[in-house]
Amino acid sequence: MTEPGMNRKTFLKQCGLSAAAATCSLGLAAVFHNRRPVPEPEEAVSVGSFLVPGTERLMAVVQGTDHSVLVRAAVEAIGGIKRFVNPGDRVLLKPNCAFDRPPHLGATTSPAVMGALTALCVEAGARVRVTDNPINDPEGCFIKSGLTEAVNRNGGDIWLPSPGLFRTTRTGTLCMTEWEALYEPLAWATRVIGVPTVKTHNLCGATLGLKNWYGLLGGPRNRLHQSIHEAIADLGQFIRPTLTVLDGTRLLIRNGPTGGSPSDVMPGHTVIVGTDPVAVDAWGATLLGLSPGDLAYIGLAESIGLGRADPDQLSLFRRIEAGS
Amino acid sequence: MKNLRRIYQVFFVLLFVVLTWLTAQGRLKGYTVTLFLDASPLNGLGTILADGNLAHTMWIGFGLLALTAVIGRFFCGWICPLGSLLDAASWMMRPFRARDRIRDNAYHHAQAIKYGILLALLLAAAGGVMLVGWLDPMALLTRSAAALMSPGLRGAWPVLLVLAAVLLLNIIRPRFWCRYLCPLGALYGVVARLSPGAIVRRDPTCSACPTCNRACPAASSPDTGTRTAECFLCWNCIDDCPNQSLRYEIPSSRGFRRDGIGINRRGFVAATIGGLAIWTMFRADGLRGYPMRIRPPGSLPEDAFLDRCITCGACMKVCPTHVLRPSLSESGAAGLWTPVLDMANGYCELNCTLCSQVCPTGAIERITIARKRGREDGEPIKIGTAFVDRNRCLPWSFGRACLVCQEVCPVSPKAIETVMEPGSAIGKPVVDPSLCIGCGLCQHECPVPELAAIRITSDGESRHGGGFYLQTPDRRAATS
Known part of the structure; x- marks a missing residue:
């Protein structure tokens, strides 16, 4: 047990250790002293416009019972997919996948439309990813709505939301200036296409294209219902998509936005494709028997310059019957 | 010696x-x-x-x-x-x-x-x-x-x-x-x-x-x-x-030994596992959003607060109204003994920042009265919001005149308004959440015993960026 006493070497070693420990202790204090008086709030990021220049005011409304051809026909009518998607583009599709419901209940975008649109973008040479931040469990929503299958079969991928994908984002001017948003997929994408469906909504009358961006928000978004029309108009400032593809193949006409019974659903046989989100929603409202004036957010969106409700003002507006 | x-x-x-x-x-x-x-x-x-x-x-x-x-x-x-x-x-x-x-x-x-x-x-x-x-x-x-x-x-x-x-x-x-x-x-x-x-x-x-x-x-x-x-x-x-x-x-003679600290490799591994176990256990605690967790004004956002608070109780000692007390279950397991406000004991004095002055770790940031009152820039510091329990409130439930809460509300304009319903001469209290700072004086003074008829919860505390209501730029103008 007993060691020899200290010689010069062990003495110096001991002094060195002691000095090092003392220096470390004082150094720690110096380095960390009041280093972070208060945690800095995260700097908000912005989402740029995904609109292809020169395509500002286009819209096509296509009707037909073969739903698989409607998307292609509508996109052809405003110049074809190559006008909007280039080879090598990274396309983010944002369907309405808010609820854990089978497709025939009309609470989510139909697999037929999503599949056709995915195929169209893949054909154009793009990489396709699909995301949404639903009310119910995200994975369950994508599987049970049939969207996982429809997207994967046509060469696209589902990108499920996770906490690390959200950032504080500049979202608007009317009622939400900054909000937690599903930012990373938007940062990844070079093109963004909204693929909403047509539903009645208990609070704001109808949920169409602009309201669909709600699904990119995180945070306490249940507060937004207190100023729902201002919030929807803000969503139009938050993101300007390349295209909006409004799935009106079937319409949820009552008990929206969740539905739950086949009797809540009516056939619509319509797909609307446009670059002006206000015009698409104004026309979409008519599918539910509403006029654009019934939806307060449409007027608000017009007043802050997001688009024009009157489709006759559009440079290319077509109504087409497709298929049989 | x-x-x-x-x-x-x-x-x-x-x-x-x-x-x-x-x-x-x-x-x-x-x-x-x-x-x-x-x-x-x-x-x-x-x-x-x-x-x-x-x-x-x-x-x-x-x-x-x-x-x-x-x-x-x-x-x-x-x-x-x-x-x-x-x-x-x-x-x-x-x-x-x-x-x-x-x-x-x-x-x-x-x-x-x-x-x-x-x-x-x-x-x-x-x-x-x-x-x-x-x-x-x-x-x-x-x-x-x-x-x-x-x-x-x-x-x-x-x-x-x-x-x-x-x-x-x-x-x-x-x-x-x-x-x-x-x-x-x-x-x-x-x-x-x-x-x-x-x-x-x-x-x-x-x-x-x-x-x-x-x-x-x-x-x-x-x-x-x-x-x-x-x-x-x-x-x-x-x-x-x-x-x-x-x-x-400085030892130079024989007969001196420099012992270790007596912890062997097994002890070291056991302590490491213990640390990981503590970490896992308290991370699994899901009670961080509990509404009775009302923190002193100047407190950092909850995660940073818990990272700094050493539960020393200096804030509780200095608090002149003794509203601060050690948390038991209000802030989850990891928050045991961290300070929470209990309006049964007292209330947060409007022109007082003593707790922030004595906090050694900065879990409660040093604040001035001006900052607390919103006189420097921005809004006053809000630690919670009062809710009227209309089932227990004397005017609302029994038609008895009272309005003690409205009387003592210390902010100007008052965060508690009086509403007069048609056919009734009795004023009833209604809280304006955009003006309420959550000080709890109303709850402390409410005559309904034990479970007061107006109570503060941590909803809307400014350290977490605001409330349960949607903040619009003109909301203060709209209410005054």
């Missing part, structure tokens, strides 16, 4: 009492009343690991730690007021006979447990579960003093129970806490091993009597070569030795 040490011990105990006495409205005049909390580098290391920050005057502990690396673990023998209290308690609780004292003060390998506790606490803190304040002796003592000096402070009894346990452990061994458990002593001990100086026994003169062991409070076995990690440098052995065989010096 040991008498000099006793004078120091008495001085520091008295200093602790004076500083605690000064921690009160009317006496707090810019003194650093948290000196003892600052003197614990364990608290500092905890906040550095959990939050990357060392606030205010907490560098003092690192100065003492550096000094410890040079001369040894003097803090425990000379400064620590808890250690001095335990010396007194040991004197009362243990036998006097020399034979018993020698047995009492023999080194025991279980004294290594404290190093395991230290490692587990620091690992958990590095993972963001900051619990060092529960066992830091300075925090423990300050918290106990706050609990003792604020009579009727609800939720304070478990704090005192711990103090009682620490004192009563002396029945088993003198200074049981310091020898076996204290993580601050462990930290000082680890560093003290590196000091060149130590208490050394010189063989030629030693008669191998056990006198030196008899009075060793640290059980550091001076008879066989002092364990420098354990030794308090109390000087008892040096003064007691009949042959003057013991000395504090």
Whole structure:
């Protein structure tokens, strides 16, 4: 047990250790002293416009019972997919996948439309990813709505939301200036296409294209219902998509936005494709028997310059019957 | 020399009492009343690991730690007021006979447990579960003093129970806490091993009597070569030795050994697993959003707050209305004993920021009255929102005139409005959440006993960026 006493070497070693420990202790204090008086709030990021220049005011409304051809026909009518998607583009599709419901209940975008649109973008040479931040469990929503299958079969991928994908984002001017948003997929994408469906909504009358961006928000978004029309108009400032593809193949006409019974659903046989989100929603409202004036957010969106409700003002507006 | 040490011990105990006495409205005049909390580098290391920050005057502990690396673990023998209290308690609780004292003060390998506790606490803190304040002796003592000096402070009894346990452990061994458990002593001990100086026994003169062991409070076995990690440098052995065989010096003679801290590889692994277990357990706690968790004004956002709060209770001691009390379940397991407002005790005084002045770690940020009231820039600091319970409210439920809440509401314009319903002469209170700052005066003064008819919850607290309602730029203009 007993060691020899200290010689010069062990003495110096001991002094060195002691000095090092003392220096470390004082150094720690110096380095960390009041280093972070208060945690800095995260700097908000912005989402740029995904609109292809020169395509500002286009819209096509296509009707037909073969739903698989409607998307292609509508996109052809405003110049074809190559006008909007280039080879090598990274396309983010944002369907309405808010609820854990089978497709025939009309609470989510139909697999037929999503599949056709995915195929169209893949054909154009793009990489396709699909995301949404639903009310119910995200994975369950994508599987049970049939969207996982429809997207994967046509060469696209589902990108499920996770906490690390959200950032504080500049979202608007009317009622939400900054909000937690599903930012990373938007940062990844070079093109963004909204693929909403047509539903009645208990609070704001109808949920169409602009309201669909709600699904990119995180945070306490249940507060937004207190100023729902201002919030929807803000969503139009938050993101300007390349295209909006409004799935009106079937319409949820009552008990929206969740539905739950086949009797809540009516056939619509319509797909609307446009670059002006206000015009698409104004026309979409008519599918539910509403006029654009019934939806307060449409007027608000017009007043802050997001688009024009009157489709006759559009440079290319077509109504087409497709298929049989 | 040991008498000099006793004078120091008495001085520091008295200093602790004076500083605690000064921690009160009317006496707090810019003194650093948290000196003892600052003197614990364990608290500092905890906040550095959990939050990357060392606030205010907490560098003092690192100065003492550096000094410890040079001369040894003097803090425990000379400064620590808890250690001095335990010396007194040991004197009362243990036998006097020399034979018993020698047995009492023999080194025991279980004294290594404290190093395991230290490692587990620091690992958990590095993972963001900051619990060092529960066992830091300075925090423990300050918290106990706050609990003792604020009579009727609800939720304070478990704090005192711990103090009682620490004192009563002396029945088993003198200074049981310091020898076996204290993580601050462990930290000082680890560093003290590196000091060149130590208490050394010189063989030629030693008669191998056990006198030196008899009075060793640290059980550091001076008879066989002092364990420098354990030794308090109390000087008892040096003064007691009949042959003057013991000395504090830089060892140069035979018969000195530099022991390890007595923790082996298995102990090290066990402590690591313990730290991970603590981390896992408290991360799994899902109660962080509990609405009764109302924090003092100036508190950091909850995660950062928990990273810094050492549960010392200085804020509770200084609070003039005693509204602050140690949390039991309000802020989850990891938030045990962190300060919460309990409006049954008091309310948050409008023109008072004392709690923020005494917080040693910056868990409660230093704020001015102007900042609290929203007079510098931006809005006043909001710690919660009042909700009227219309089922218990006298005007709403029984048609009786009251409006005490509206009368005492201290903000201008008042956050409680009176509504007169058609056909009724009785005014009824309605809260405007955009004006309410959550001070709780209304709840404290509400005449409905026990469960007041107007109550604060933490909803809308500004440290988390606002409320349950959608904030619009013109909302204050719209309500006035």
